[in-house]
Structures are given as structure tokens and as C-alpha cells.
Amino acid sequence: MLQKTVNEVSGILIVDKPQDMTSARVISRIKKISGINKIGHTGTLDPMATGVMICTINRATRLSRFFLASPKKYAAVLRLGVETDTLDATGSILSTRPIDAVTEHAVRSACQQFEGEVYQTPPAYSALKHNGVPLYKYARKGAPVVKPPRKVFISFIKITDINLPEIRFETECSSGTYIRTLCADIGNTLGCGGHLKMLKRIECGGFSIHDAIPLSDIESQPTMETIANRLVPMSDALYGMMPYLADNDLTEKIKYGKTIALTDLKVDIGNAGSRLLKIIDNKNQLLAVVSPDETADRYNYCCVFHNP
Secondary structure, eight states: OOHHHHHHOOEEEEEEEOTTOOHHHHHHHHHHHHOOOOEEESSOOOTTOEEEEEEEEGGGGGGHHHHHTSOEEEEEEEEETEEETTSBTTSOEEEEOOOTTOOHHHHHHHHHTTSEEEEEOOOSSSSOEETTEEHHHHHHTTOOOOOOOEEEEEEEEEEEEEETTEEEEEEEEOTTOOHHHHHHHHHHHTTSOEEEEEEEEEEETTEEGGGOEEHHHHHHSOSHHHHHTTOBOHHHHOTTSEEEEOOHHHHHHHHTTOOEEGGGSOOOGGGSSSSOEEEEOTTOOEEEEEEEEGGGTEEEEEEEOOOO
């Protein structure tokens, strides 16, 4: 495929990230297969984790910020009675404690305590940065940095199986939530400790694991066509935004960066699930993402796409 065509391909690729691979490595492999240099992702998954990874291709990299704050849904396994330094199965064991006194009722009660708005202390072994340096680098040098607790929101914790010492559950949570920390906190509440044994992201940004293509499938058919056939158009990827079909006048305004007055768009943004609007043309191509600015009686441009 010609380099020009490769650079023109834009959209969202939903990948099922394999275990024991960094998110950066996934991006590197896709770049090598496709020949595309401009590829990003919308949220790091730990190497041990698998599941939904939203990859943005070429011009779609400008949409990354609209996915970063979206809630995520996970399937996980909590292993009780064993604490590790990383709070997951990849770490060194710090302590083991008996779980003889743990009952199914106690497990369900403990999980319920973490639904809703809670505060979490980020793991010492994480990519969160301190003075521009990831925390895990401090921890590996024996000088872990403890960040202050952060407020997160856990919509629900649904227990799918209890087979002690393991608990399988699904959870939906806000961006920035650490499932490792959640597992450790539940273990501490039960008085026996615990760690995250398995993690799979099953939903993110409106996409589910059923939408994802395994990286192995891409590698088994390493062509640009394999990737292009699975790309989600930019206009279809922004599930949470109200669409608005542009007429010729609005298209011209966007093309030349002219001011869009609130009265130019006949829409009640107050009833939308998001304050953002995605403006599309009659070919379902994304022209712009805008947000209302009532104080100035206009829409502000969040990003603009000049379609060839």
C-alpha cells in the first residue's frame, strides 16, 4: 500500500491486549505491521492485564482526550490471604494470612463498602508520575513514593463467583481507579489481605471486548488491510456525543474556522448526555467537535478536521 494511503487512513482500532505485554509494546507492533507512524492509545493497561485497548490511528489521535475520562468495566479475580508489594500477582509476597474466618456474607458485605465514591491510595508500583518520574521507578530503587489518596467512583461490584481463596467479580469504575488497590482494600477490610490475580478490561469508551480484535489476529495477517477493515470511523466512535448534521453553510464556517453562533445549530444541548457535539457531513465524516459557550453566545471548537 502506498505511504500516502497509509497516512490517510484514520479511525479507532479496538484491540484485545494480550497478557504480559505493555501498552506501548502493543502500539509498537501495530506500527510495524501497518507502516503507520501516528498511533496512540487512550489509557494504559498494566502488562499483566488483558482486554479492551482503544487505539487511535492518524487524525483520530486528536480524539484521545474524549476517551480518557470515560468509565471502564473490568472482570477481575481477587486472591485473598496473600499480600504482594505490587498489589497483584506479579509482585513479591509480603505476607500470608489465614482466611478460615472469611464467609461469603463477609465477602459480599466488604465489597458493598467500596461501591460509590471512595478514596484510593495509588499503588507504589504504578505509572503515575512524581516529579516527572513513574512511581514504579522509585519503588524498584527501594524508595517508594506514597501519593495522597484520590477520589474515585465505583458504580458497582458484581460478584460472579466465590471459591475461596478466590473471588471473581465485575466492576464499573471511573477513570483513575486502580483495581489492584481495590482488591488490596477489600482484603484488608476482611482482615486477611489480598491481591489482584487476574484483570481483563471488558468495556471502555462505549466499546466492549466483543468489539476487540486480538493482537494475534493482526499479527497472523500482517497487512494494512487487516487493520483498515476493523477501523471504527471517527464519527461513530464518539458514542457519548450528540451528532449534528451540517448543511453547506455550517460546513463552510467550519472549513474556514468562522464563529458558530448558538443560534446556528438548532439543537437543545441541555438535553444531551454530553455538553459536546460532534458535527458530521452527509457522508458521515467528522467535521468538528464543539462545546457551547453561553457567555459568548457561540460554540467553541474542541477540534476540527479538514476532510480531503
